[in-house]
Amino acid sequence: MNPHVDFHVHTLFSADGRSSMEDQCRRAVELGLQEVAFTEHLDLQPDDPFFGFYNREAYEAEFVRCQALFDGRLTLRRGVEVTYQQEFHDQIVNWLTGYPYDYVIGSVHAVRMEALFREDLYRRWNVRDTYTWYYEELERAARSGLFSALGHLDLPKRYSYHIYGPVPWTDYREQVEAVLKAAVATGTGIEINTSGLASRARETFPGPGVVALYRRLGGEVLTIGSDAHGTDQLGFGLGEAVAIAREAGFPAVATFSTRQPVLIPLE
Ligand SMILES: [Zn+2]
Ligand SMILES: [Zn+2]
Known part of the structure; x- marks a missing residue:
């Protein structure tokens, strides 16, 4: 698989991380990855279970230590989700x-101050409201121009699949298009998040149709990431992500350095 990069990785600096940064680095080298971005969670809603966990000083110290430890073998990138x-x-x-x-990474994990990972949400909200409100918030994230890329573009799929069943993205075509147009206008990328392949939806976040639409709308900045929370998930499905990128007509996938995209041509 080319390129050998994973641009969505968590460590113990995320509240739900299961592996240390050093272990993730060691595993990355084993897998033949060349570049990894450690994108820890930053959550700002005070009643969020992850609130207050983000510790950038400790992260920085460990990042610099791992950078030295794996010098010449692995390129580390300072990230945040x-x-x-x-x-x-x-x-x-x-x-x-x-x-x-x-x-x-700019990710929408909550809508109207309610966390999307809570399943009871999908029993209280109908599918139309959930996706409409979700995409409205994601469009605001895209318009903000604050982010290198939007995370897992159709995330409700991860948590609601067994309640709503499959929800074709084309049911929300106008909203998805509005999100992608805002992303293109602000130079915001999107990611192919491969964790979806192991979810009930059995499809990347977003799926191939949305990736192809982003390309048709002029999108050029496409990153790939496993959203690994432990070494067992690192690098998962990235070959499939590259295949989707290629199929959608992308000549390259993006990595980032100092917030600037660096395009890696697909072989
Ligand atoms: Zn996320
Ligand atoms: Zn993540």
């Missing part, structure tokens, strides 16, 4: 100022 919520827009701007991030 920000939960975008319009309610915390100004705080997010502050967090993204004054630290040398290479890569910033």
Whole structure:
């Protein structure tokens, strides 16, 4: 598989991480990866279970230590996965100022101050409201221009598949298009998040149809990431992501350094 990069990786610096940064680095080298972005969660809603966990000082110290430890074998990138919520827009701007991030993922994990991973949400909200409100918030994230890429573009699929059943993205074509157009206009990329392949939906987030639409709308910045929370998930499905990228007509996938995209041509 080419390129050998994973641009969505968590470590113990994320509340739901299961492996240390050093272990993730060691596994990356074993897998033949050349470049990895450690994108830890930043959550700003005070009653979120992850609130207050993000520790950038400790992350930085460990990042620098691992960088030295794996020098010449693995390139590490400073990343973050920000939960975008319009309610915390100004705080997010502050967090993204004054630290040398290479890569910033903007993800919608909550809508109307309610966390999307809570299953009871999908029993209280109908499918139309959930996806409509979700894409409205994601469009705000895209318009903000704050992010290198949007995370797992159709995330409700991860948590609601067994309740709503399959929800074709084409049911929300107008909204998905609005998100992607905003992303193109602001130079925001999207990712192919391969964790979806192991979810009930058995499809990347987003699936091939949305990736192809992004390309048709002029999208050029496409990253690939496993969203690994442990070494067992690192690098998962990236070959499939590259195949989807190629099929959609992308000549390259993107990595990031100092928040600038670096395009790696597909062989
Ligand atoms: Zn996420
Ligand atoms: Zn993640």
